[in-house]
Amino acid sequence: EVKLVESGGGLVQPGGSLRLSCSASGFNFGIYWMSWVRQAPGKGLEWVANMNQYGTEKNYVDSVKGRFTISRDNAKKSLYLDMNSLRDEDTAVYYCARGEWELVWGQGAVVTVSS
Amino acid sequence: DIVLTQSPLSLPVTPGESASISCKSSQSLLHTNGYNYFDWYLQKPGQSPQLLIYLGSNRASGVPDRFSGSGSGTDFTLKISRVEAEDVGVYYCMQALHSRKTFGQGTKVDIK
Numbered sequence: 001e002v003k004l005v006e007s008g009g010g011l012v013q014p015g016g017s018l019r020l021s022c023s024a025s026g027f028n029f030g031i032y033w034m035s036w037v038r039q040a041p042g043k044g045l046e047w048v049a050n051m052n053q054y055g056t057e058k059n060y061v062d063s064v065k066g067r068f069t070i071s072r073d074n075a076k077k078s079l080y081l082d083m084n085s086l087r088d089e090d091t092a093v094y095y096c097a098r099g100e101w102e103l104v105w106g107q108g109a110v111v112t113v114s115s
Numbered sequence: 116d117i118v119l120t121q122s123p124l125s126l127p128v129t130p131g132e133s134a135s136i137s138c139k140s141s142q143s144l145l146h147t148n149g150y151n152y153f154d155w156y157l158q159k160p161g162q163s164p165q166l167l168i169y170l171g172s173n174r175a176s177g178v179p180d181r182f183s184g185s186g187s188g189t190d191f192t193l194k195i196s197r198v199e200a201e202d203v204g205v206y207y208c209m210q211a212l213h214s215r216k217t218f219g220q221g222t223k224v225d226i227k
Binding site: 035037044045046047050059060061062095100101102103104105106107108 | 116165166205207215220
């Protein structure tokens with residue numbers, strides 16, 4: 001069974017930083033693209049970033065470019081999202097997902113940016 | 116970036132009847148390999164999204180055959196035949212052809 005478990009969410013002040021982690025199990029992590037998608041309270045889904053199996057291709061939505069960094073450790077079967085210079089509008093549930101399309105989703109981690 | 120426009124945004128349905136959701140893309144999602152890089156997802160209340168349809172018309176594992184996806188290029192449709200109470204939630208389309216993926220606004224389906 002594919003399982004993705006996000007961790008690292010929490011409350012952070014505007015301008016602060018946070019690192020989200022996603023632990024994968026039940027599939028060969030090292031051969032899949034991985035993605036982050038977020039959902040602000042009461043809003044729809046917003047694709048945030050993805051990266052290829054080797055870490056050589058990374059893509060970001062414009063609103064996080066230069067502030068967020070996606071990375072992975074295939075040996076640890078883990079995906080990460082380093083978030084810096086956080087803004088109020090980054091408040092959301094952040095989902096880790098397997099794939100570039102045909103996404104399989106984790107349960108999400110809540111990030112709240114507020115003073 | 117590619118813009119996906121879903122309609123309707125709200126869809127009350129009667130159990131046993133059929134329902135359709137449209138998603139129109141600002142650019143073609145048809146790759147030169149013949150595949151449309153386009154998915155449908157359902158987010159049930161209080162849950163994470165789940166994959167329903169991938170590459171335009173392929174049902175994901177475990178998805179009932181009352182769900183079907185069709186279309187090509189810029190126009191896509193999700194059809195639910197014989198709607199059941201468990202089908203309520205928000206349906207999203209997503210394009211995956213271009214490096215920066217995008218979702219539609221979502222269509223909320225509930226029971227009349």
